[in-house]
Amino acid sequence: MCSSDKSQSNLQQEKAILKREKAEALEKIISLGSEVRVLKDRLQRAQTEAEHKQKENSVLQLKSQQMEEQLEKCKKMLEELKSKLELQKDGYERQLMLVQTEIEKKIILLQSEVTNTNIQYLIRFRLLDEEVLQKLEMGLITVEQVQASLAQYIGKPTAIAGVYVESSKKKISFLEAAEKGFLAKTYAVEFLEAQAATGTLTDLTTGQTHSVTEALERGIIDKSLKDKLLEAEKAISGYIHKGKQLSVFQAMEERVLDRYKGKRILEVQVATGGLTNPEIGVRVPVGLAVEQGLLNKDTLHSLYDPVSNPKGFHNPDTGQKAYYSEILKTCLYDIDSGVFLFPFGERHITSTSPVSSHRVSVVNSSCGTEMSAYEAFKGKHIDRKTYLFLSQQESNWQEKSTVDQSGTQLHVITDVKSGRQLCLESALSQRFLESSELENYRGGLLSIYEIVDIIFSRMVVVEDVNSPIAGFWDTTQKKRLSILQGFQQGFTDRATALRLLEAQACTGGICIPSSGEKVSLSEALRRGLLDETLNQQLQQFEQAFNGIIHPKTAKTLSVPQAVQENLFPKEAGFRCIEFQLLTGGLINPDTHDRVSLEEVIQSGLVDKVTAAILKDEKFQTKSLTCPKTKRRITFREALERSVYDCHTGLRLLEAAKIHGYGAKSTFHYVWAYK
Known part of the structure; x- marks a missing residue:
């Protein structure tokens, strides 16, 4: 093939390629044109939508602006209205105040x-x-x-208005209580006479007080009681004698009123707030009453003398004779009718107990709510005056200054009635009390009862399962006693006191039941928790807690080790081991941690014979006399009978006196129970 033919052939091929590429390009142009048209349509629609939304936004902005303008107008109107109301309010308040x-x-x-x-x-x-x-x-x-x-x-005097039935949580009058068999009618009449003698014959449905005549007209009292109650009411209106209006004491002096009856009335009036001066019809505090001749000091001092003034009332619950003031201390305040009620029932809700920090002092008989005085005060159910009165019935807090071992001055508050004790400095350091609250107390803005209740409300007391018997709970006086006090006051014998103190000394220190502290023998002696003889007898038991020093190796030994090495008396050692095991385990003198008997046996500190003796309850001697029943008991039984004190978390043993029993009359006890 000639060159011209080849050129022509190549040219044709190139034309074919170009033609094909042209066709492909044309297709792409057509496709792109189609896509461009689609995009243009989309863009146009988007622009249309954007314009529509812009118009909508403009409308919304306009509406929003209009609403804001309306809101501003409303605000201005409200401000103007508020100003007018404030002016009217100020005017009304000024008129109201006038x-x-x-x-x-x-x-x-x-x-x-x-x-x-x-x-x-x-x-x-x-x-x-x-x-x-x-x-x-x-x-x-x-x-x-x-x-x-x-x-x-x-x-209004704080006279007892009726009975609070614990089972139903309802209040009833004394006469109704007598009709239902809760108490003898003669007891009910005693309390009605007390009401009449203080001018507080009360209608429990309304809480209002009435004169005897009004009470008769309203059917609150029986007509058969008219003469007796009118006679009692003379304590308020006065005894007319030789043209004079005499008070109770003056009537006694003039022999117009029987002396015993007069003293009973005086005791009631003193207990309920003061003696009544019939000339002006108001109550007078005892101090002023003596100055005004409504009473003399001798008569005042004899009011609580069982010989010259026998107890003139009967406790409705027990039937025992009592002074009115004693019964009043067990009463509740009913916020529904604003009166004091005697609680009747088996729950004994007003009884002071070591397991409860506060007794029930306030009830609402309309709904059955029961609370302490502080709870009622904080809940604004009672005023401060009533709160303080109820608190004083339950406790008697007094502050004293003392110095600790380091010479630091401490301020200690003690409840003389229950034996509880608080240290203000400790309360501050433990954040149970704020500095501002202490300042308010010092400035007289808070009473001693309020400061104590503030501290108690923030305290969290945990039961100490390793506690020995820390002290006694006097079931009669409702008071905490140290072991030595229990012996001195005749609740137990010296041998029992010694054993209980031995248990304390070998398990951490001598216990102070009033505060929960545990102190060394020397400090206990300084504070009067021990006498010199007890201090000497307890020395080796304090060693048992701290450890016995081996004279040759200077190594600290536990009690079992010291007994095995003949460095500690065997009998005393067994008692220490028993006391420690029963209160949680043997004490490691180095760490003061508790170790169980099984761990002690495994470690070889106690031989198998000794371990068998310690495990067998038969070998636990009845070395104690129960301070309540006066029967012989073991230390284990004492722990089982004890109760945890809510104030300290330590164990207390209930104690009661038997006539003729005490430190000076052990012979009578032995004779009675031998």
């Missing part, structure tokens, strides 16, 4: 029956000061302050 002030002034005059003559009486009997009246007129003091100063004289 009216209230006038009403309160009249109330004071009505409550205390203060006429022009009576004001002179109040001043004369030192119940009201002329200076106070002048300050009130000048606006230097408020009506509330004057009311507060007169409250103790014009307030």
